[in-house]
Amino acid sequence: MTTKANSLRPTNKDAALVDRANDVIANGMYGHQSVAGLPDGFPQFFARGEGSHLWDVDGNEFIDFMCSYGPIVLGHRHPSVDRAAAEQQALGDCFNGPTEKMVELAELLVGITPFADWAWFAKNGTDATVYALSLARAQTGKRHVLRASGAYHGAAPVWMKGAPGTLPEDSAYQLLYTYNDLVSVNDAVDKAGDDLAAIIVSAFRHDVFHDQELPTREFAQGLRDICDATGAVLILDDVRGGFRLDLGGSWERVGVKPDLSAYCKAIGNGYPISAVLGAEKLQEATGKVFDTGSYWYQAAPMAAAIATITQLQETGGIGTMERVGNRLRKGLAAQAESHGLEITLSGPVQLPFMTFAGDDGSARAIPRAALFCNEAVKRGVYILPHHNGFLSAAHTDEDIAKALEVTDVAFEAVKNEFGRA
Amino acid sequence: MTTKANSLRPTNKDAALVDRANDVIANGMYGHQSVAGLPDGFPQFFARGEGSHLWDVDGNEFIDFMCSYGPIVLGHRHPSVDRAAAEQQALGDCFNGPTEKMVELAELLVGITPFADWAWFAKNGTDATVYALSLARAQTGKRHVLRASGAYHGAAPVWMKGAPGTLPEDSAYQLLYTYNDLVSVNDAVDKAGDDLAAIIVSAFRHDVFHDQELPTREFAQGLRDICDATGAVLILDDVRGGFRLDLGGSWERVGVKPDLSAYCKAIGNGYPISAVLGAEKLQEATGKVFDTGSYWYQAAPMAAAIATITQLQETGGIGTMERVGNRLRKGLAAQAESHGLEITLSGPVQLPFMTFAGDDGSARAIPRAALFCNEAVKRGVYILPHHNGFLSAAHTDEDIAKALEVTDVAFEAVKNEFGRA
Numbered sequence: 001m002t003t004k005a006n007s008l009r010p011t012n013k014d015a016a017l018v019d020r021a022n023d024v025i026a027n028g029m030y031g032h033q034s035v036a037g038l039p040d041g042f043p044q045f046f047a048r049g050e051g052s053h054l055w056d057v058d059g060n061e062f063i064d065f066m067c068s069y070g071p072i073v074l075g076h077r078h079p080s081v082d083r084a085a086a087e088q089q090a091l092g093d094c095f096n097g098p099t100e101k102m103v104e105l106a107e108l109l110v111g112i113t114p115f116a117d118w119a120w121f122a123k124n125g126t127d128a129t130v131y132a133l134s135l136a137r138a139q140t141g142k143r144h145v146l147r148a149s150g151a152y153h154g155a156a157p158v159w160m161k162g163a164p165g166t167l168p169e170d171s172a173y174q175l176l177y178t179y180n181d182l183v184s185v186n187d188a189v190d191k192a193g194d195d196l197a198a199i200i201v202s203a204f205r206h207d208v209f210h211d212q213e214l215p216t217r218e219f220a221q222g223l224r225d226i227c228d229a230t231g232a233v234l235i236l237d238d239v240r241g242g243f244r245l246d247l248g249g250s251w252e253r254v255g256v257k258p259d260l261s262a263y264c265k266a267i268g269n270g271y272p273i274s275a276v277l278g279a280e281k282l283q284e285a286t287g288k289v290f291d292t293g294s295y296w297y298q299a300a301p302m303a304a305a306i307a308t309i310t311q312l313q314e315t316g317g318i319g320t321m322e323r324v325g326n327r328l329r330k331g332l333a334a335q336a337e338s339h340g341l342e343i344t345l346s347g348p349v350q351l352p353f354m355t356f357a358g359d360d361g362s363a364r365a366i367p368r369a370a371l372f373c374n375e376a377v378k379r380g381v382y383i384l385p386h387h388n389g390f391l392s393a394a395h396t397d398e399d400i401a402k403a404l405e406v407t408d409v410a411f412e413a414v415k416n417e418f419g420r421a
Numbered sequence: 422m423t424t425k426a427n428s429l430r431p432t433n434k435d436a437a438l439v440d441r442a443n444d445v446i447a448n449g450m451y452g453h454q455s456v457a458g459l460p461d462g463f464p465q466f467f468a469r470g471e472g473s474h475l476w477d478v479d480g481n482e483f484i485d486f487m488c489s490y491g492p493i494v495l496g497h498r499h500p501s502v503d504r505a506a507a508e509q510q511a512l513g514d515c516f517n518g519p520t521e522k523m524v525e526l527a528e529l530l531v532g533i534t535p536f537a538d539w540a541w542f543a544k545n546g547t548d549a550t551v552y553a554l555s556l557a558r559a560q561t562g563k564r565h566v567l568r569a570s571g572a573y574h575g576a577a578p579v580w581m582k583g584a585p586g587t588l589p590e591d592s593a594y595q596l597l598y599t600y601n602d603l604v605s606v607n608d609a610v611d612k613a614g615d616d617l618a619a620i621i622v623s624a625f626r627h628d629v630f631h632d633q634e635l636p637t638r639e640f641a642q643g644l645r646d647i648c649d650a651t652g653a654v655l656i657l658d659d660v661r662g663g664f665r666l667d668l669g670g671s672w673e674r675v676g677v678k679p680d681l682s683a684y685c686k687a688i689g690n691g692y693p694i695s696a697v698l699g700a701e702k703l704q705e706a707t708g709k710v711f712d713t714g715s716y717w718y719q720a721a722p723m724a725a726a727i728a729t730i731t732q733l734q735e736t737g738g739i740g741t742m743e744r745v746g747n748r749l750r751k752g753l754a755a756q757a758e759s760h761g762l763e764i765t766l767s768g769p770v771q772l773p774f775m776t777f778a779g780d781d782g783s784a785r786a787i788p789r790a791a792l793f794c795n796e797a798v799k800r801g802v803y804i805l806p807h808h809n810g811f812l813s814a815a816h817t818d819e820d821i822a823k824a825l826e827v828t829d830v831a832f833e834a835v836k837n838e839f840g841r842a
Contacts, residue, residue, distance in 0.1 A: 292453045
């Protein structure tokens with residue numbers, strides 16, 4: 001890693017793979033890991049990872065502040081997690097039924113999650129949010145779901161209103177509210193009348209391009225009260241925040257218990273597993289709603305999840321992320337001030353996000369953030385301009401110090417290009 | 422394994438785990454791997470697998486004719502597949518972007534699949550069928566999809582018309598036809614008018630409880646002709662049959678090319694990956710439809726899929742499955758005849774399914790099949806009464822011979838209980 005822009009680095013392997021991908025992969029690349037929409041300098045293909053660092057196919061090293069968009073919560077190739085998965089794989093992984101690991105993982109999760117009485121496992125965060133909605137509709141016999149405007153709950157057609165390939169019917173009976181705005185929630189509740197099945201809410205607001213918002217206690221409690229009064233099901237989408245804010249669920253921090261919670265990402269340090277945890281009153285609905293997948297009962301990802309959560313418990317991993325996250329946030333704030341740049345650092349420090357005052361996220365016009373991240377990634381600090389980052393328990397004070405050397409140069413570049421905000 | 426019923430075997434570990442699961446898992450167990458609907462004697466929890474055999478948590482050994490409901494196509498813990506996955510895991514698995522393995526796998530699949538120009542990867546078969554439908558709607562700007570009555574295309578609400586937790590809107594603009602019946606297809610095409618986006622069809626008919634049906638060439642070509650005439654997209658659901666009938670796609674056997682094909686199950690010998698392969702004319706739609714998942718770019722399952730397909734190619738694995746499948750089918754047919762029992766063995770021999778004449782699958786009343794499978798599983802042969810089985814390339818002539826010793830006893834039990842059909 002160097003704070004000099006590595007314009008001389010060989011980038012031919014990434015470019016060659018991009019060419020090959022263009023010939024045989026849908027749209028060249030697809031989904032959230034396509035770099036087509038990112039500033040120049042972001043590699044498309046990676047070669048290896050270790051702890052808080054990763055390497056692209058051209059051998060460039062990065063301090064990884066995206067953590068694979070969340071899954072890597074203990075660092076790449078964490079030995080105790082990889083060992084747990086490998087020990088299971090040595091016995092077999094995918095059978096005609098689950099293994100004891102499924103029960104152990106469910107017991108662990110139900111044990112650490114105050115509101116939860118049962119667990120359910122799948123592969124994608126989207127599997128979890130869609131299943132939660134189906135449970136709510138089966139439980140209540142009602143149709144409407146309230147969701148926050150701009151929130152991402154997965155890429156299934158039900159959550160992608162108006163997107164190409166979807167029908168208006170795919171997202172029928174959805175009403176919008178504004179995050180942290182109970183007035184807008186109550187308006188939507190009124191519109192739903194006696195047909196309200198569920199309210200789905202992200203653990204904190206993390207819409208792309210938008211400053212993050214932690215939930216106010218009043219907002220969270222207000223949703224709980226509405227659900228208690230109407231019989232609607234409160235679904236917490238904890239896919240993004242889960243296992244980084246509180247091992248008992250992210251809303252333990254505001255003291256409000258959901259009825260269902262959807263998890264993915266950090267649950268298994270990169271091994272593929274998602275989950276819904278639920279309260280006893282939803283248990284009956286789990287006997288009615290059929291959902292399944294070919295690999296949902298795989299044992300190795302469950303062994304990995306047990307090891308991940310145990311490691312987070314035993315080593316105080318969330319505390320580590322908070323400590324280094326605070327250090328990063330304070331450092332960025334001080335640097336921006338010293339350069340005379342106005343920035344906003346928002347959300348939990350474990351999931352850092354920064355916007356520039358001169359940019360317009362609502363119009364997705366963020367040239368300052370794009371330049372900043374371009375300068376950073378060229379110097380070995382992997383962060384994105386439009387999407388929150390992620391810390392892991394493997395990040396060290398040294399990582400933060402090295403990253404801040406780079407971000408100082410990146411701030412300088414923004415000041416030189418755009419002047420003081 | 423023994424042909425004596427192992428009524429003395431200790432089953433307390435499975436029962437104890439079922440008790441624990443009832444306390445902490447949704448509905449005790451859920452999805453296709455719950456044994457709640459199976460005859461007595463089917464264990465819920467497994468301990469290990471090797472080749473064509475697996476062991477439950479009480480140490481009972483089974484010849485595995487379900488292969489984890491399809492994924493295990495080379496046998497459990499196949500060394501070359503596990504080695505490929507482990508070598509990737511030693512570098513890391515889940516990054517901020519894919520690895521070279523994604524390009525290699527796409528090149529391999531596009532290379533062996535005559536109709537395909539690009540590949541797309543996800544985690545569930547359902548991810549693949551839902552994405553294919555979205556592509557068809559984005560490509561055509563039309564809404565209706567034709568599907569066969571009784572066919573299973575995944576557990577998403579869009580494919581689960583009328584199921585608890587779903588809304589009628591979830592499966593809007595769907596019209597039914599009867600598999601292998603072009604008259605019914607044309608009726609549905611007429612109903613769709615100029616609003617036909619796609620026809621989805623399973624590689625062969627494999628509805629639960631129903632005798633399997635291979636597609637007639639006339640039927641398959643008729644669907645192709647309709648799609649060519651109307652501009653609708655022909656989607657082959659090859660999740661069940663893929664990589665067991667033909668490495669170029671299951672409809673290579675009838676000489677008809679789909680526009681999109683959905684794969685899962687056998688693609689990675691149990692490692693979690695699904696895929697859509699598509700023709701060039703759908704490439705544009707892949708740039709419009711957004712779909713993604715946290716673990717979709719994982720490298721280890723892609724390495725496993727490369728190893729699985731390469732192994733099937735190099736060792737003639739499909740030929741092996743056909744050979745032992747034919748031996749099993751002939752043996753079962755001869756045994757049934759010798760007992761004076763009327764049975765039907767249907768579908769591809771690699772995916773065996775048997776029904777008894779006296780049972781009524783359409784009413785899901787199959788006491789003969791239930792008793793047969795109960796007697797078989799008690800003696801170490803794992804087959805299901807209502808769902809096709811799966812062979813792998815690890816199954817040997819000795820496995821078939823041993824299994825037939827058991828099935829002979831099971832047929833005898835059916836004859837003693839129900840008399841000759």
